[in-house]
Amino acid sequence: MKRLSLITGGESHGPGLTATLTGMPAGLEVDYELLRRDMARRMHGYGRGNRMKIESDEVEVHGGVRGAVTLGSPLVLWVANRDYKNWQPMMDPVETLPHRVEQRRVHQPRPGHTDLAGGLKYLHRDLRNVLERASARETAARVAAGAFAKMLLRAVGCELASGVRSLGPVGLGGPVPTWQDLEQVDDRSPLRAIRRDLEPEMVRLVDRAKEEGETLGGAVTVIAHGVPAGLGSHVQWDEKLDGRLAQAALSVPAVKAVEIGAALTASAGFGSQAHDAIEPDGAGRWRRPTNRAGGLEGGVTNGEDLVLTLYKKPIATLRKGLPSIDLDTLEAHESQYERSDVTALPAAGVIGEAMVALVLADALLDKLGGDSMSEVLAHWRQTLELQERWPGAPA
Numbered sequence: 001m002k003r004l005s006l007i008t009g010g011e012s013h014g015p016g017l018t019a020t021l022t023g024m025p026a027g028l029e030v031d032y033e034l035l036r037r038d039m040a041r042r043m044h045g046y047g048r049g050n051r052m053k054i055e056s057d058e059v060e061v062h063g064g065v066r067g068a069v070t071l072g073s074p075l076v077l078w079v080a081n082r083d084y085k086n087w088q089p090m091m092d093p094v095e096t097l098p099h100r101v102e103q104r105r106v107h108q109p110r111p112g113h114t115d116l117a118g119g120l121k122y123l124h125r126d127l128r129n130v131l132e133r134a135s136a137r138e139t140a141a142r143v144a145a146g147a148f149a150k151m152l153l154r155a156v157g158c159e160l161a162s163g164v165r166s167l168g169p170v171g172l173g174g175p176v177p178t179w180q181d182l183e184q185v186d187d188r189s190p191l192r193a194i195r196r197d198l199e200p201e202m203v204r205l206v207d208r209a210k211e212e213g214e215t216l217g218g219a220v221t222v223i224a225h226g227v228p229a230g231l232g233s234h235v236q237w238d239e240k241l242d243g244r245l246a247q248a249a250l251s252v253p254a255v256k257a258v259e260i261g262a263a264l265t266a267s268a269g270f271g272s273q274a275h276d277a278i279e280p281d282g283a284g285r286w287r288r289p290t291n292r293a294g295g296l297e298g299g300v301t302n303g304e305d306l307v308l309t310l311y312k313k314p315i316a317t318l319r320k321g322l323p324s325i326d327l328d329t330l331e332a333h334e335s336q337y338e339r340s341d342v343t344a345l346p347a348a349g350v351i352g353e354a355m356v357a358l359v360l361a362d363a364l365l366d367k368l369g370g371d372s373m374s375e376v377l378a379h380w381r382q383t384l385e386l387q388e389r390w391p392g393a394p395a
């Protein structure tokens with residue numbers, strides 16, 4: 001990111017998680033209700049493990065805000081791990097109890113998780129030292145920071161939403177969801193499915209996977225609506241917003257592919273069916289009858305909705321185990337089981353929203369500049385005015 005920077009810290013069963021977000025302008029009103037709601041939305045979803053019943057994520061703001069208004073200084077956020085009290089003997093930063101550490105030592109790496117690669121990289125014998133940080137618990141800190149990015153975007157009329165597009169094979173290959181589809185998603189429904197008619201079948205599939213010691217993946221769609229035109233740039237490879245968004249989306253744990261707009265169907269057809277016509281709107285401007293490009297052309301936002309679908313692999317921790325080895329003997333052994341979700345797709349959508357919001361907020365500040373909201377909004381009004389006048393009267 002160019003203008004914003006986000007660093008998170010903390011282990012899954014340690015005392016808690018931190019997020020430090022720098023670069024946010026002063027004078028932004030903090031919407032604590034939005035923050036609370038997004039933290040709760042990340043925890044929800046049919047198929048989550050028992051951990052989500054223990055935690056009730058609340059964000060403490062430890063810096064950067066005074067009287068519900070940002071100061072321009074680093075935002076310092078803290079999310080306590082309520083489960084820490086059960087893990088302190090194994091996770092205490094000062095002193096641990098060796099026999100308890102040994103009881104929870106991880107030495108049969110899970111294929112698809114970070115255990116083996118992370119152990120090899122950091123030369124840890126206890127793979128818990130890897131999984132504690134690789135755990136998607138860390139995303140609670142990202143969602144907290146992302147809520148502040150959403151508050152900034154809302155000030156220029158941009159909102160975000162998400163929903164589960166497919167779970168396993170259910171819903172796969174369906175049409176690309178629109179903003180209107182996402183507005184119908186019920187955050188309290190079991191899986192936050194975009195197509196409510198598919199949700200009972202999805203729930204049955206989760207039940208079956210759970211019974212069989214299996215796990216599931218799927219796809220979530222994230223849409224930003226009211227996106228300012230002209231964010232990102234075509235002039236340099238690392239300024240293209242599609243690339244920056246893809247990196248952020250792929251950083252969501254277990255997300256392995258990202259689709260912008262209708263990229264998959266477009267790649268399989270003729271060009272005339274892949275692009276979005278530009279036609280006069282009859283009122284001196286233009287319109288785009290379709291949005292197959294998902295709001296981006298040349299790495300620049302074109303004013304249409306930004307549409308991203310994130311494809312998530314099935315969870316790597318299977319109750320029935322996967323073929324692996326025991327690092328103590330180097331002999332074949334089933335992978336270790338650690339309390340786990342069967343699927344975490346609904347949460348992945350909320351995390352996706354946070355990541356997209358952070359990239360968009362960064363691109364917005366990069367374009368507009370400004371240290372205070374007054375400056376940001378003044379520059380925003382000026383940009384809108386200039387864009388509305390472009391390209392000027394016909395010759």
Ligand SMILES: Cc1cc2nc3c(=O)[nH]c(=O)nc-3n(C[C@H](O)[C@H](O)[C@H](O)COP(=O)(O)O)c2cc1C
Nearest residue numbers: 113114134135136253254315316317340341344347
């Ligand atoms: C919200 C969320 C919850 C997750 N919960 C689990 C889990 O309970 N068990 C598990 O093995 N993986 C879980 N994952 C996936 C792992 O965090 C991920 O596969 C792992 O960190 C390895 O990273 P990679 O899959 O991106 O390569 C979850 C992912 C997300 C987004």
